[in-house]
Amino acid sequence: MDENEAERARAYWRANLRLVGSLLAIWFACSFGAGIVLREWLDQWRIGGYPLGFWFAQQGSIYIFLVLIFAYVVLARRIDRKFGVED
Amino acid sequence: MSTQSLIYLFVGLSFALYIGIAVLSRARSTGDFYVAGGHVHPVVNGMATAADWMSAASFLSMAGIIAFSGYDGSVYLMGWTGGFVLLALLLAPYLRKFGQFTVPDFIGARYYSKAARVVAVVCLIIISFTYIAGQMRGVGIVFARFLDVSVDLGVIFGMAIVFVYAVLGGMKGITYTQVAQYCVLIFAYLVPAFFISFLATGNPLPQIGLGSHLNDGSGLYALQKLDMVLQDLGFGAYTSGTKSTVDVFAITLALMVGTAGLPHVIVRFFTVPKASAARISAGWALVFIALLYTTAPAVGAFARLNFVQSVEEQAYPSSPEWFRNWEANDLIAWRDKNGDGKMQYRPGDAFEGTPIYTEEATGPSGERLLDNAATKNENEVYVDRDIMVLANPEIAKLPGWVIALVAAGGLAAALSTAAGLLLVISSAVSHDLLKKTFHPDVSERQELAAARLAATAAVLIAGYLGIYPPGWVAQVVAFAFGIAAATLFPAIFMGIFSKRMNREGAIAGMLVGLVFTIAYIGWFKLWNPAANVADNWLLGISPEGIGSIGMVLNFAVALSVSAFTRPVPADVQDLVEAIRIPRGAGAATGH
Structure with missing residues (x-):
């Protein structure tokens, strides 16, 4: 690897870490946050017949997990292209 | 037709299908046997992963656990799905880019050490056998209840079926039978759930039904009514739960991280063509899993x-x-x-x-x-x-064919998971121990024969555990997740995300995680079950959740040991650089 390429690889990795870090922050917030730590407090609101915190724990976090993975698929591909490292 | 003959028909047809697929997709090389040649379409792999992942416990036990523990059951719902986010974002694409056959392959190469590889093999075998014993038992129970044969005979039937497609077809046979098994099990799970939700609320979608009004004229939401009925009888409210917040937190974390560290799940992502396909395949896997996991809370509550x-x-x-x-x-x-x-x-x-x-x-x-x-x-x-x-x-008074379908679905769930586990056990023995550690000069044909032999031996041991289940089997499913969380996950994660983690650190971390987790679970579950109460737990964390502490210990030990020992060789640092970049997937290593 020449110097340019090495620098580009480092920049790619930093961009990737930022993306993964922000998605994992949401992952943590919806499950451990809304579904567990804040569950009782959130239960004062309802979504249909579900208490809100209970809904996050048994339904909502799973839907959010799905969105997170597909968001990662799309955004990671965009970063791959930007840095010219797509497979 | 009577319900009993319908059951024989459905189970017989599904078994014929699995065997037919196995015969059509026989493995011809070690690449076929270990990773299905590395050319599985991401959606197909996602479906196979879902079947691989959803075991007899997901299909048979989870809704029951939720039914009787209400909110506390959330640990399984979040834990067993959230792990796929970790897998997709932190492990799968990089391991695919690394591009070899097994999890110990990665650990052995990344930590430039046969010792690290052998420690990984030991963890893998403990995890997989703990898990598989429960699957064979699940097969036996379904046979006994629905097919009027003894549990033992049921286990032997199950072993014979798994033997045919796992030993002949290897990963290639397993992949395509798992796709068929996924279709059987999800159909079998959703059909009764639609009926039950529709009968109770008038809405056939269970995810919506559970949040709807009951149509019994009470004007109450389903969950409101359930809370009321249970509290009238002196139970706690269904939507509140009884576990402490810290314990729920720790169990969920251990299950999530453990899921991401289970070898039979990780290895499925070695079968897709490239790194970006591994990301999307993890997404599809979670789609197929979420269909069952978002339905289970409704099944549990209405039940x-x-x-x-x-x-x-x-x-x-x-x-x-x-x-x-x-x-x-x-x-x-x-x-x-x-x-x-x-x-x-x-x-x-x-x-x-x-x-x-x-x-x-x-x-x-x-x-x-x-x-x-x-x-x-x-x-x-x-x-x-x-x-x-x-x-x-x-x-719910559903017709006989629905009962027959559920029987076939329970068997599909147990068999597909058992097959995936057998495969990682056999490849750990033939590839990691035989080829890469003790006899590097075996030919490919000999290695393939050894893989089949190892799979056969593993089927026999699994069957034995199913027929003579050690009393601890049901007690220690926590072992599999706890050990995966405390050993393999941190080692793989640091191998990708830290260029400075070295051989000494990784081995020390895995050993501490392994010993601590086994000792804690063993103490409370096997040697001194009477002491298994919240007052005696470390930080209020039950044995089910202790894998999360094991993981923290692993990280802490690995980081401190690596700070005081020799740095990582330059060629291994190049390997890490190479797996971080998607371009060039398919090449075995970066050098």
Whole structure:
């Protein structure tokens, strides 16, 4: 690897870490946050017949997990292209 | 056609399908056998991963656990799905880019050490055998209840089927049978769930139904009614739960991280063509898994409601037929403590332990009598929570073909997981131990033969564990997740995300995680179960959740040891650089 390429690889990795870090922050917030730590407090609101915190724990976090993975698929591909490292 | 013949028909047809697929997709090389040649379409792999992942526990037990623990059951729902986010974002694409056959392959190469590889193999084998014993038992139970054969014969049937497609087809055969098994199991799970949700609320979608009004004229939401009914009987509210917040947190974390570290799940992502395909494949896997996991809470809640309403204050002779069917199978019991001839369902155990029926003796109402010591509370009803999914179609009075479908689905779930586990065990033995550690000069043909031989041996051991289950099997499923969380996950994660983590650090971390987790779970589950109460737990964390502490210890030990030992060689640092970049996937390593 020449110097340019090495620098580009480092920049790619930093961009990737930022993306993964922000998605994992949401992952943590919806499950451990809304579904567990804040569950009782959130239960004062309802979504249909579900208490809100209970809904996050048994339904909502799973839907959010799905969105997170597909968001990662799309955004990671965009970063791959930007840095010219797509497979 | 009678329900019994329908069951034989459905189970027979599904088995014929699995074997047919196996014959069509035989493995011809070690690449075929270990990773299906590395050319599986991401959606197909996602479906196969879902079947691989959803075991007898997901299909048979989870809804029952949720039914009887309410909010506390959330740990499984979040834990067993959230792990796929970790897998997709942190592990799968990089391991695919690395591009070899097994999890110990990665650990051995990244930590430039045969010792690290062997430690990984030991962890893998402990995890996989713990898991597989439960699967074979699940096969046996379904056979015994639905096909009128003994549990032992059922296990032998299951072994024979798995033998054919795992040993002949390897990963290639397993992948395509798992796709078929996924279709069978998800159809079998959703059909009764649609019926049950529709009967209770008028909305056939269980995810919406559970949040809807009941159509019993009460004008209450389903969950409101369930909370009320249970609280009237003295139970806690369904939507609140009883576990402490810290314990729920720790269990969820251990299950998530453990899921991401399970070798039979990780290895599925070695089968797709490239790194970006591994990301999308993890997404598809979660789509297929979420179909079942978002349905399970509704199945559990409606089952609990139906159960309470058909049992409470019911005179035994007028109890529903399913109640007596399952009593005949030893899984339900009633002890008329107050002698009023009616069943009272209350909190607490109706008697001590699992039911021991008095031979042939029946009580005044016709119920089977019990030898167990009575407890002092008012509860008179014992129910094994594992029966909920199997009994659901009967409780909801669904037609015979639905019951037959559920039987075939339970078998599909158990067999697909068993096959995936057998494959990682056999490849760990033939590839990691034989080829890469002890006899590097074996030819590919010999290695393939060794893989088949190892798979055969693993089938026999699994069958033995299914027929003679050690008493601890049910107690220690926590082992598999806890150990995966405390050993393999941190080692792989640091191998990708830290260029400075070295051989000494990784091995020390894995060993500390392994020993700590086994010791903690072993102490409370096997050697001193009487002490297994919250007051004695470390930081209030139960054995189910201790893998999360094991993981933290692993990280801490690995980081400190690596700070004081020799740095990572330059060629291994190049390898890490190479796996971080998607371009060039397919090449085995970066040098």
